[in-house]
Amino acid sequence: MERWQHSLAASITGLEKLAKHHPVNEEALRPVVDRYPMRITPHYLKLIKGPGDPIWLQCVPDSRELAEDDLPTDPLDEERLSPLPGLIHRYPDRVVLLVSSSCPTLCRFCMRKSKTGTPPVSIEPGVKYIERNRAVRDVILSGGDPLVLPDEELEAILKKLRKIPHLEIIRINTRSPVTLPDRITVRLSRMLKRYHPLYVNTHFNHPLEITPESSGACARLADAGISLGNQTVLLKGVNDKPEVMKELMQKLLTIRVRPYYIHQTDLVKGTGHFRTSVKQGLKIIASLRGHTSGLATPHYVIDLPGGKGKVPMLPDGVKRRGRTFFLRNYQGEVVEYPDTGE
Numbered sequence: 001m002e003r004w005q006h007s008l009a010a011s012i013t014g015l016e017k018l019a020k021h022h023p024v025n026e027e028a029l030r031p032v033v034d035r036y037p038m039r040i041t042p043h044y045l046k047l048i049k050g051p052g053d054p055i056w057l058q059c060v061p062d063s064r065e066l067a068e069d070d071l072p073t074d075p076l077d078e079e080r081l082s083p084l085p086g087l088i089h090r091y092p093d094r095v096v097l098l099v100s101s102s103c104p105t106l107c108r109f110c111m112r113k114s115k116t117g118t119p120p121v122s123i124e125p126g127v128k129y130i131e132r133n134r135a136v137r138d139v140i141l142s143g144g145d146p147l148v149l150p151d152e153e154l155e156a157i158l159k160k161l162r163k164i165p166h167l168e169i170i171r172i173n174t175r176s177p178v179t180l181p182d183r184i185t186v187r188l189s190r191m192l193k194r195y196h197p198l199y200v201n202t203h204f205n206h207p208l209e210i211t212p213e214s215s216g217a218c219a220r221l222a223d224a225g226i227s228l229g230n231q232t233v234l235l236k237g238v239n240d241k242p243e244v245m246k247e248l249m250q251k252l253l254t255i256r257v258r259p260y261y262i263h264q265t266d267l268v269k270g271t272g273h274f275r276t277s278v279k280q281g282l283k284i285i286a287s288l289r290g291h292t293s294g295l296a297t298p299h300y301v302i303d304l305p306g307g308k309g310k311v312p313m314l315p316d317g318v319k320r321r322g323r324t325f326f327l328r329n330y331q332g333e334v335v336e337y338p339d340t341g342e
């Protein structure tokens, strides 16, 4: 076993074990864990400073997950958008291939939390689907976390995908740099490098997650020529304050990760306590735009219910009279801009 596999095996999955590290009410949380499994890597556990802190909220089960929140288990209609199990095809030129159903640390706010640990499906039909659909030029490997697969299995998938002539880019969406940084070995990075153009989108939600270990993991990927993006989920109590989000975005750039999206929390059953208002999300974006580098300013998107797609949200709609646009700058000043007469 490699070192990361030992770390993974040492993850906390039982409440008794968690109680040895932190004060938790085992009795109260047992039904939560029965419904939505828990898994916390030793690295991520180490980042918790105390009950209710931003790391704790993301990984420690909470009785509010069982509240009757009337939210659907699959608000994005991923089942309907799946022409076959494990493949989601919503947009014309790109598909999501679900290559694993688990993660090193199970996030309590996960959009696919009701599917955690479902038996793996064969990726073969998904590969065939992409082969048949010449419009697909971009595949996103997701799950679960694709990097829970051993190097050889992951490479077998990449190899098959790279044989498809019309498939231009491959993306891997993974939280391993944050929760299991050991996973990003030099060996893995060297392997991935053979399948360029390859993009990795990772998932940092709080500045406390930027550690020497996670920074090292990102550096190894970046040194292999992999462009790193970040998707953050807007989470109440974790990163719903402009100061926190700005620090996170700026720090990501220092570890060579480009902020890509801030996601409005999806309306997923068992995650209602993380919901933040769109108004607050817009306030956060307004606090970034113009006040810090454009590089540190991601798109703030709402993934519409029913699988209708992501919509970028911008503070202040553009106003227009005739051919004159009235545009608000980052200081709140409205400035006129004359368009061409065409």
Ligand SMILES: *Cc1c(COP(=O)(O)O)cnc(C)c1O
Residues within 6 Å of the ligand: 088, 089, 090, 091, 094, 095, 096, 140, 310
């Ligand atoms: C978000 C998403 C994508 C990728 O969208 P990009 O905006 O290209 O990053 C593709 N398919 C589905 C189903 C998605 O939810």
